[in-house]
Amino acid sequence: MLDASWQEDLASEIRAMGENGWEPLMGSPAEAKQDAHVRTPLLVDLTIHPAVLTSWLKEGFTEKLGILVFSTKAIEELRISLKRFLTVLTPTSGKPVYLRFYDARVLYCFLRLGFPDQWQDFFKNIDLIAAPYDYTSSFAIYRLRGEQLQLGIETEDGLDYHWHKHENHDRAVENYRATFPFREIEQRQYDDMMHCAQMSFHHEVEQFLRKAFPEETRVVSRKELLEYIGEQEKIASDKSFNGENCTLYWILMTMVCGVKFYEEEYMGRYLAIPWFSHEKRLLDILAIANNYAKNLHIKELTVEVD
Structure with missing residues (x-):
């Protein structure tokens, strides 16, 4: 399962191969792929x-983007099963939110704090899942055995897997199946997933910055760069520029034009235009700024604007 948000080139290659052998999780099966x-x-x-x-392993595995799903079902049937979990209900507000379960870090948090009803629901039509893992260079394996979730981590000699067993009977959502067609997640699970999603996003932005600005980030430690990303995300949020795309564009603007770019008169006026979305405002000024910076990686992000 490919995270096309961060591996757009690979996703484009797959789409160019024709109509067979791939399915988008968004949209209706009646629509053209x-x-x-x-x-x-x-x-x-x-x-x-x-x-x-092979193409995915070069980048997706190392950056924890995407997962491998093993199933005997047809890809069309598997798509229906997995799509059910793209949107889940939050425990406090009951509002639907997007769930990036195909992000290896989010998947780990989602599954390890789940409960039997949810595991059995999620693993419908799935034999096991192999996903990148933060604490080993190999895959983590997730499988369901009865009401028990098992997480397999490769042993030090690389010849076997050590299985961690999760049961979590005390964390079940009351009347879980009454929430269908939406799935509901438990509060502790939700909090942990939000933290995982944020950390995962920060790591993805870190990798992008190192690729786009190799000289500027060469001597910056991972801890320092992640702290910088977190600080800029907070500033962007304080200015009402929320969401992953806004955060990414904001951070790129700080790299191109400085951390106080929003205080410049022209940029400040443009960022205040009420009839443009916050995302469009940032993307527009990023495209203009990059006409001078000529960063090829930013160019790929802003090509539609140009």
């Missing part, structure tokens, strides 16, 4: 497109 949003996660059948695995 190519009409699905460019950043929709893609479910790819590796028996039809085996070369995709």
